[in-house]
Amino acid sequence: MRLVRLILPIMALTALAACSESKSEVKNEPPQRPVLAQQVHYEPAVQERSFVATVRPRIESDLGFRVAGKVARRLVEVGETVKAGQVLAALDEADLGLQLDQAQAEFRAAKGNQVQALAELKRGEVLQKQGWSTQASLEKLRAATDEADGRVLRAERAVSLAENSLTYASLRADADGVVTATALEPGQVIAAGQMAIRVAQLKEKEAVVAVPEALVDRLAKGKATVSLWSQPDHVYAARLRELSPGADAATRTYQARFTIQEAGDDVRFGMTATVTLSDPASGQVARLPLSAVIDAGEGPALFVVDKETGGLQQKPVEVMGYEARDVLVKSGVKDGEWVVALGTQKLDIAQKVRVVDKLQF
Template structure:
């Protein structure tokens, strides 16, 4: 019987069967690599063709202003003259017909004292004057009699001289009594406190029934006339206040400003605040005067020299060829480097006097990292 023998597969036949699969995988891998390379090239080409992104920058608007240095001080409107009225004699206050805010005229009675004691002093002085006159009459009669006796030789000279001295003393006592009566009458008149000028009552210092001392303030009257703004100046502005141009504005009315002039400056500082009291007279001819006690702002402006634009110091760069700034084109948002002329600068601010136009936008930060022609996106800084 013929038998077909079966044995293991031959190795060369197995390898031949796997070759198509390996070849397919190799081709697929190569295709993927080529596709990846192509995509990468497309992306690089896209990045190269796309415009660079806009860089955000902070900018400030150029504004020119006078270089005159100004400073504001808060003060109070006062009358140029304020009279603190008080009695010239002591006594009990029985009447005060005026109050704060009332208008008074010159000669108007603003307060009265109890006159009982003052009237008694007048009567006492009158009695003393009558006694002095009687004594004078007696002394004069004695002197005339002794003068007659002396002329006839019946009276010694020494006795006549004593009578003559007594007459002189009596005459002096009459004059003294007359002066005492005038003083008592004056004191009686001083029992009425009268205003010495037209004005308005701004404060009172005593009430009816109160016993006041001589000279104690009973009523304070602000006289009609010029108004002044009273402020407190620091030491650094003592010299500048004398040459500065002053203007006064009211907090209640922010509109018009009145020109003013320094009238009074305290010679020494306040021991608590270490400031110097100053009074500026308001030139308000032909205008309504401000009300007393209103809050005012006194602006002192020192004489300046032209106009400058104040920019942050960080906006200015200098690489050896002069100061320059980056200006943003308002139409294209492209940076343009421009040289500028500086008048001066401080630790924070640069004063530009030429090279920029009002309203232009200048980059204020990071200027050393920028270059001419770069597109930016503006972030307003002020």
């Protein structure tokens, strides 16, 4: 009995000591640190540059009458779509009609003179054969006949010109397009060739941009695409058609015109667009945040994390280049691995971490 009383206190002290040791061990074990991680995905190394552009027509013509006159009517307004051959405006045809009548009268008179000259030449030839006329008289008759023929030809050409002038009284569209400006009103007297109506053709639409001189050499090599601000999800293929040979005196930029391929009616003139220029792909790279890279004097490296166990592994990587916010990793980590994207400077290789793929507040 006395022995039992001695054993019980000893067992109680032993149990108490064991609990204290287990609590101390749990307390000393470091907790799992949450880290923001990102999965590695390799993609073509394409560097893109974007420029603000304006949609313009490739061909925009200032149409004018080929003859002078008084405007009788204007048949189109700004923004109206026109077809090839459609009459846009017309001049008063009164004076042009009188000119045609005059040319036709001159032609009839010339024809009558030609008939008379031919008849006199035939009589002169008969008289010369019979000996009643001299060779000199016959040559004069032949010269008069030639002059009559020339007068007929001139009168015929004058009639054709007068007829053309009458057709020029109607200003017609050369191709399908849209009216972008008008510079005449009914009753106005305009000169031949004066700008009357401006028509932008719909066949080809272009994106016009101003390119800094540092990127001029890349225009011909890069791949260009165009997206409208009104439709950012729709991307059009583009082709460089024209590059200004000289820089703008004020901005020191070069104007480039990109043809928008397969541009439909939803691409309107004057719209704002974005021209994206990308270089040809040069290998595969993984784009990761700059904060993911660590460098302890042995070169750039990344913390690769096991999502199941929370273990860390430091792997050296080959960096292709650095951008404003990203680093382009060429090799060193595998596609699909998870790397620590933030807070790498506070981690230790022996730590256990818990992966989160987005910040939680």
